[in-house]
Amino acid sequence: MNVRIQHPPTPNSLRVRNCLWSYYSSPHQKLSHSSNFKSPIESSEKVLGCTVNYSLISRHFSSGVQPQYERSSSEDQVDPFSLVADELSVVANRLRAMVVAEVPKLASAAEYFFKMGVEGKRFRPTVILLMATTLNVQISKPASEGVVDMFSTELRLRQQSIAETTEMIHVASLLHDDVLDDVDTRRGIGSLNYVMGNKLAVLAGDFLLSRACITLASLKNTEVVSLIATAVEHLVTGETMQMSTLAEQRTSMDYYLQKTYYKTASLISNSCKSIALLTGQTAEVAMLAYEYGKNLGLAFQLIDDVLDFTGTSSSLGKGALSDIHHGIITAPILYAMEEFPELRTVVDRGLEDPANVNLVSHGPIKFIKSNRLSPLSKGSLIQALEYLGKSHGIQRTRELAAKHASLASAAIDSLPENDDEDVQRSRRALIELTHRVINRTK
Amino acid sequence: MNVRIQHPPTPNSLRVRNCLWSYYSSPHQKLSHSSNFKSPIESSEKVLGCTVNYSLISRHFSSGVQPQYERSSSEDQVDPFSLVADELSVVANRLRAMVVAEVPKLASAAEYFFKMGVEGKRFRPTVILLMATTLNVQISKPASEGVVDMFSTELRLRQQSIAETTEMIHVASLLHDDVLDDVDTRRGIGSLNYVMGNKLAVLAGDFLLSRACITLASLKNTEVVSLIATAVEHLVTGETMQMSTLAEQRTSMDYYLQKTYYKTASLISNSCKSIALLTGQTAEVAMLAYEYGKNLGLAFQLIDDVLDFTGTSSSLGKGALSDIHHGIITAPILYAMEEFPELRTVVDRGLEDPANVNLVSHGPIKFIKSNRLSPLSKGSLIQALEYLGKSHGIQRTRELAAKHASLASAAIDSLPENDDEDVQRSRRALIELTHRVINRTK
Numbered sequence: 001m002n003v004r005i006q007h008p009p010t011p012n013s014l015r016v017r018n019c020l021w022s023y024y025s026s027p028h029q030k031l032s033h034s035s036n037f038k039s040p041i042e043s044s045e046k047v048l049g050c051t052v053n054y055s056l057i058s059r060h061f062s063s064g065v066q067p068q069y070e071r072s073s074s075e076d077q078v079d080p081f082s083l084v085a086d087e088l089s090v091v092a093n094r095l096r097a098m099v100v101a102e103v104p105k106l107a108s109a110a111e112y113f114f115k116m117g118v119e120g121k122r123f124r125p126t127v128i129l130l131m132a133t134t135l136n137v138q139i140s141k142p143a144s145e146g147v148v149d150m151f152s153t154e155l156r157l158r159q160q161s162i163a164e165t166t167e168m169i170h171v172a173s174l175l176h177d178d179v180l181d182d183v184d185t186r187r188g189i190g191s192l193n194y195v196m197g198n199k200l201a202v203l204a205g206d207f208l209l210s211r212a213c214i215t216l217a218s219l220k221n222t223e224v225v226s227l228i229a230t231a232v233e234h235l236v237t238g239e240t241m242q243m244s245t246l247a248e249q250r251t252s253m254d255y256y257l258q259k260t261y262y263k264t265a266s267l268i269s270n271s272c273k274s275i276a277l278l279t280g281q282t283a284e285v286a287m288l289a290y291e292y293g294k295n296l297g298l299a300f301q302l303i304d305d306v307l308d309f310t311g312t313s314s315s316l317g318k319g320a321l322s323d324i325h326h327g328i329i330t331a332p333i334l335y336a337m338e339e340f341p342e343l344r345t346v347v348d349r350g351l352e353d354p355a356n357v358n359l360v361s362h363g364p365i366k367f368i369k370s371n372r373l374s375p376l377s378k379g380s381l382i383q384a385l386e387y388l389g390k391s392h393g394i395q396r397t398r399e400l401a402a403k404h405a406s407l408a409s410a411a412i413d414s415l416p417e418n419d420d421e422d423v424q425r426s427r428r429a430l431i432e433l434t435h436r437v438i439n440r441t442k
Numbered sequence: 443m444n445v446r447i448q449h450p451p452t453p454n455s456l457r458v459r460n461c462l463w464s465y466y467s468s469p470h471q472k473l474s475h476s477s478n479f480k481s482p483i484e485s486s487e488k489v490l491g492c493t494v495n496y497s498l499i500s501r502h503f504s505s506g507v508q509p510q511y512e513r514s515s516s517e518d519q520v521d522p523f524s525l526v527a528d529e530l531s532v533v534a535n536r537l538r539a540m541v542v543a544e545v546p547k548l549a550s551a552a553e554y555f556f557k558m559g560v561e562g563k564r565f566r567p568t569v570i571l572l573m574a575t576t577l578n579v580q581i582s583k584p585a586s587e588g589v590v591d592m593f594s595t596e597l598r599l600r601q602q603s604i605a606e607t608t609e610m611i612h613v614a615s616l617l618h619d620d621v622l623d624d625v626d627t628r629r630g631i632g633s634l635n636y637v638m639g640n641k642l643a644v645l646a647g648d649f650l651l652s653r654a655c656i657t658l659a660s661l662k663n664t665e666v667v668s669l670i671a672t673a674v675e676h677l678v679t680g681e682t683m684q685m686s687t688l689a690e691q692r693t694s695m696d697y698y699l700q701k702t703y704y705k706t707a708s709l710i711s712n713s714c715k716s717i718a719l720l721t722g723q724t725a726e727v728a729m730l731a732y733e734y735g736k737n738l739g740l741a742f743q744l745i746d747d748v749l750d751f752t753g754t755s756s757s758l759g760k761g762a763l764s765d766i767h768h769g770i771i772t773a774p775i776l777y778a779m780e781e782f783p784e785l786r787t788v789v790d791r792g793l794e795d796p797a798n799v800n801l802v803s804h805g806p807i808k809f810i811k812s813n814r815l816s817p818l819s820k821g822s823l824i825q826a827l828e829y830l831g832k833s834h835g836i837q838r839t840r841e842l843a844a845k846h847a848s849l850a851s852a853a854i855d856s857l858p859e860n861d862d863e864d865v866q867r868s869r870r871a872l873i874e875l876t877h878r879v880i881n882r883t884k
Contacts, residue, residue: 106682176648180641199622199685202644206618206651207678213655213671222659225667229655236649240548243641 069402071435080429080436084129087160091125095164098215101207105196109204110211112192113171124170124268125163127296127433131275131289132159133426134415158219158278165212165228166271172208173235175201180239181326224274231270238262242328247348250327253334257298264304265297288411292430295408300437302401305330306394311442324376324384331400333384336393343387346380398438405434511844513877522871522878526571529602533567537606540657543649547638551646552653554634555613566612566710567605569738569875573717573731574601575868576857600661600720607654607670608713614650615677617643622681623768666716673712680704684770689790692769695776699740706746707739730853734872737850742879744843747772748836753884766818766826773842775826778835785829788822840880847876 071077081088095114101107113120177183178191179201186192193201209232216225241249241259249255272293276286308323309332323330329347337343376384388394409431418424513519523530537556543549555562619625620633621643628634635643651674658667683691683701691697714735718728750765751774765772771789779785818826830836851873860866 101679101682103679103682103686105685106679176644180644200682202618202622203678203682205648207675209648209651210671210674210678214668214675217664217667217671220664222662222664222667225659225664226656229652229659232652233649233656236645236652237543237545237548240543240545240642240645243547244545 069406069435069438078425078429078432080130080433081126083425083429084126087129088122088125091129091160091163091167092122094160095167098164098211099168099208105200106203106207109192109196109200110207112195112204113174113186114167122167123300124166124271127268127293127430128159128163128166128271128275130426130429130433131272131292132156132162132279133422134412134430135276135279135281135285135289136418136420136423137279137281155279159275161215161219162224162228162271162274162278165215166267168208168212168215169228169232169235169267172205172212173232173239175205175208177239179205219278221278224277227270227274227277228267231267234262234266238264238266250329251334251337251344251347253331253338256329256331256334260298260301261294264301265294268297269293285415288414291411292408295404295411296434296437299401299404299408299434302331302397302404303438303440306332306397306401307440307442309388309394324381327376331397332388332393334393335396336384336388336391339391339393340387343384343391346383346387347376349380401438405438408434511848511877511880520867520871520874522572522875523568525867525871526568529571530564530567533571533602533605533609534564536602537609540606540653541610541650547642548646548649551634551638551642552649554637554646555616555628556609564609565742566608566713569710569735569872570601570605570608570713570717572868572871572875573714573734574598574604574721575864576854576872577718577721577723577727577731578860578862578865579721579723597721601717603657603661604666604670604713604716604720607657608709610650610654610657611670611674611677611709614647614654615674615681617647617650619681621647661720663720666719669712669716669719670709673709676704676708680706680708692771693776693779693786693789695773695780698771698773698776702740702743703736706743707736710739711735727857730856733853734850737846737853738876738879741843741846741850741876744773744839744846745880745882748774748839748843749882749884751830751836766823769818773839774830774835776835777838778826778830778833781833781835782829785826785833788825788829789818791822843880847880851876 092114096111099107099110099114101110174186175192178186179193179198183191184194189195191201192204196204213225213229216228219225238259238261241255241262244250244255269290270293273286273290276289281289305323308321308330324333333343333347337347412427412430415427534556538553541549541552541556543552616628617634620628621635621640625633626636631637633643634646638646655667655671658670661667680701680703683697683704686692686697711732712735714731715728718731723731747765750763750772766775775785775789779789854869854872857869
């Protein structure tokens with residue numbers, strides 16, 4: 001299969017060079033082996049017993065690796081979330097008002113994850129609002145200040161619409177993913193498919209997508225509609241790539257990173273770019289906004305994949321080792337494979353267990369009843385975790401995340417100078433976010 | 443619940459008065475009771491035996507009712523499908539090219555119902571292309587004819603995009619509906635969920651929706667984006683209304699007609715209106731295009747609901763009595779209830795069978811596992827069919843369909859005069875379609 005990550009060409013003048021696509025193909029660096037890396041084999045008997053124990057084992061991975069990307073001492077620290085807290089409340093209220101459907105049942109379903117207390121981290125709206133201030137164009141004030149203020153207010157409302165739309169699309173994708181994966185909890189409460197049934201969960205997702213489209217259309221900028229619709233397509237493409245049953249694809253680092261861009265980075269990067277376009281910024285600035293979003297999104301997901309091995313179920317709000325349990329092979333294991341080529345055989349064998357083929361007979365034809373991936377067999381899983389413990393898989397994944405965080409930060413540093421205090425503060429907050437993303441433990 | 447059909451106000455100058463909303467609330471007209479109407483009680487024992495027999499019984503309803511809406515003798519008959527056959531092939535080829543996804547699995551899923559031979563009736567693209575010619579604006583040809591031709595070609599491509607988008611949205615809704623209802627066949631082949639699994643079917647639907655949005659955005663007309671996105675929202679709203687578990691709503695004619703507008707008429711009416719907007723027509727003409735689509739869509743669905751009782755499984759390509767089997771009460775039964783108020787009790791009792799409540803226990807909380815409607819119990823179903831056989835339910839539904847077909851036809855007659863031969867022919871074809879819709883037997 002020929003899959004290419006569709007990111008626009010990087011302008012020559014860009015100070016930041018995106019070295020992602022060469023980074024992981026560079027010769028394997030020798031890294032110091034942390035003494036805190038314990039092999040999970042010590043508890044392997046318990047592992048065979050029940051799933052809960054997997055998370056106990058996974059704690060062995062949780063320490064001993066320091067992120068490679070340090071805060072510059074000159075940066076005044078700003079709390080990104082506090083900076084936009086008030087505006088986030090406005091956005092949250094508007095979101096709740098926007099997802100009201102005519103039919104009460106659909107309204108309840110659509111608003112489910114926008115309710116007070118279960119709104120999640122609101123990571124995407126935070127980034128988008130900070131990007132909006134960061135890219136603020138200073139308008140030279142003519143005679144009538146009122147016109148400028150009106151323009152600024154109107155622009156801000158339009159930028160907020162991008163934050164709202166992005167959150168609606170994100171929640172729609174969660175609703176559909178939960179149906180597809182038969183997930184029963186999300187954000188600490190019952191998933192919508194469990195509480196209201198699969199049918200309403202699929203419909204509520206479709207409703208949010210159509211509402212997002214209507215909101216985008218109201219911005220009267222078809223380039224923005226197209227960018228965000230492309231991001232929706234990427235969400236679907238990434239999810240489908242993750243369903244690949246070919247061991248060759250499932251154990252390829254290239255394939256993994258492409259999927260990660262589609263599933264996590266595309267929406268945030270295209271939203272950031274949309275903010276730049278709505279603000280009337282140049283193509284070069286729009287590209288920097290896009291690069292920030294892309295690299296932040298990739299760093300975020302890489303750490304998510306680390307936390308799946310190192311976190312506990314309670315800290316993550318979902319099962320630990322959830323990915324590998326579902327047959328999804330992520331960066332830590334892929335790096336471990338580079339170090340221990342025999343791990344590839346273990347994983348391939350584990351994935352190709354014929355007991356996992358999921359066909360049902362329907363008359364003369366065999367049908368696929370479920371697209372659930374074959375999980376690794378228990379034996380292969382334990383062996384894979386042993387290899388991971390011996391390898392630098394976790395550490396190298398953290399380093400790749402740090403690299404992307406650094407690229408995101410550099411994109412902000414490359415923006416045209418602007419002395420405005422709010423702009424300066426927002427830029428510092430966006431850089432602070434890159435640190436938080438790689439240092440988070442949940 | 444307060445649900446209103448959202449159709450724009452009818453302009454005063456409109457010759458056609460939309461009397462739908464008073465029609466079915468008018469005092470019950472006495473109609474001659476056709477001797478061909480036999481009570482299904484004659485075969486009730488067999489009915490208890492198996493589903494196939496339901497369709498045998500339902501044939502009793504199939505004759506004896508003539509549509510009330512006759513062709514005018516002055517109309518030259520035109521075959522609407524032949525008129526646009528060549529262009530439909532172009533649209534079909536482009537559709538196949540448009541739904542190609544990067545990931546082969548997603549591509550196979552998305553193109554499933556666009557493949558040669560399983561494209562369905564292509565009713566929507568046919569209406570849209572005919573409407574495009576019907577609303578053609580005659581451009582006074584200046585010195586350079588080349589410019590006019592270029593403009594016409596470009597406009598036609600844009601109008602074709604509406605046909606393509608509408609078909610993508612229609613197929614997306616079919617894919618999601620089939621997952622929701624666990625349908626196993628569609629258009630004479632295995633439904634996508636059965637052949638490729640629920641997950642790919644949901645994702646392929648999402649993919650088609652995002653592709654449709656990207657295509658719409660390329661038209662650079664945000665009003666059109668908004669109209670079509672609203673129609674997607676209506677599809678979802680209609681589907682949710684159909685899931686209502688309240689007997690009061692499920693047996694209300696108002697509720698049924700509102701749901702029918704959302705589920706069937708909104709997409710076609712808003713697509714027709716979009717054609718008018720893209721052509722640069724006046725608001726009044728856009729409204730007539732909308733009225734045509736709305737009334738044609740309503741007539742189409744009313745006949746569909748009749749055929750569910752009168753058709754055979756083989757002629758329909760789905761199970762006969764499929765709606766009532768799934769607990770969906772449609773116009774024929776609703777009219778029969780007006781004639782025989784005791785039928786309401788039968789239906790209410792049948793719907794409220796406590797055995798049908800669909801809860802599963804999940805820890806301390808009860809969850810709804812499926813949103814499948816409770817079907818009528820077998821006893822109630824047989825009684826309902828008996829009442830239907832004695833009533834004028836089928837006949838009155840046909841009459842209502844004929845009324846809407848007539849309104850659709852009148853909307854075309856109200857369009858500004860145009861002597862162009864192609865325009866004249868397309869208008870006749872659109873009127874011919876209204877006849878075919880109400881006379882169809884499958």
